[in-house]
């Protein structure tokens with residue numbers, strides 16, 4: 001089986017997971033979520049690299065870098081930038097890599113300003129509302145898509 005390379009990106013405030021609004025985001029830290037992803041990635045023969053930033057430009061830079069790293073696809077939780085960032089959208093389109101948009105919470109059950117995503121129509125899929133499992137579902141989905 002060919003080894004796939006997947007970049008996992010986390011937007012602003014996701015470094016606070018574990019203590020941040022547990023009613024919406026649960027009790028797992030980002031490190032624990034990534035640990036579970038690593039286990040799944042190993043079983044699927046995927047090499048993952050991950051990056052979290054609270055800064056839009058840093059996320060844009062990391063996406064641009066992915067294009068020169070033979071990354072096969074991206075899993076991204078853009079967090080609040082989901083709802084505002086044309087820059088992230090443009091960066092993802094510029095790489096032309098398939099990406100899955102992930103949210104821990106079901107953004108459609110929340111405030112109306114969270115219902116719109118600047119990225120979703122360009123994503124191969126969107127997974128929201130499964131807590132930390134949203135990331136695992138995204139990894140499985142991207143794996144299936146890339147191996148078809």
Ligand code: DQA
Nearest residue numbers: 078079080102103104105114
């Ligand atoms: C989020 C949902 C966003 O609306 C919010 O700004 C986040 C996290 C989620 O994972 O549910 O920071 O992306």
